[in-house]
Amino acid sequence: MKISLILAHPRPGSFNHAIAGTAARVLHDAGHIVSVHDLYAEAFDPLLLSEEVPRDTLLPDDIAQHCAEIASADGIVIVHPDWWGMPPAILKGWIDRVLRPGVAYRFAETDSGDGIPAGLLKAKAAIVFNTSNTPWQREIEIFGDPLERLWKDCVLVFCGVPVVQRRMFGVVVTSTDAQRKAWLEEVSRLVSETFPQESSA
Known part of the structure; x- marks a missing residue:
């Protein structure tokens, strides 16, 4: 399987980097082809400019590469902190810039803005790993876990990914080495279960 792994954390050596590294290792060991993008390390430009909006525009090479990879991915892993x-x-x-019309989703030609999108991504499953410094009970009671709705309903399911799993780890800032080790073991299990070993048959 082709797996696209996207990491967004500015500090090398962060627990987000440990999550991404663990996921990438497990995927490689299972025989998958993994495209890893550390957005900060790559200095990814997040600005969507007006000339890039039209569907038939000529995309910059790096954006075209991202689009091609996500369109061909059989699975997706995303790692980022909750900010x-x-x-x-x-x-x-x-x-x-990457989950754009014609790549990740489309609307019917007759749609005037109120239609139902057709997801175009071929990925059968995605995992989103998040980190937080807010206790989980407070996260739910006060904030309602907006990342759950964002990734599942507003992004990945919208783009056609039928299975979306998400795991939040916290409180990271006060966590012990033993706790982080247990969390990384959980990352390994979830990645292995979602993207099992490639068959040699």
């Missing part, structure tokens, strides 16, 4: 109930701006810009 203000949202992904980092660099990842929101990736959504804007």
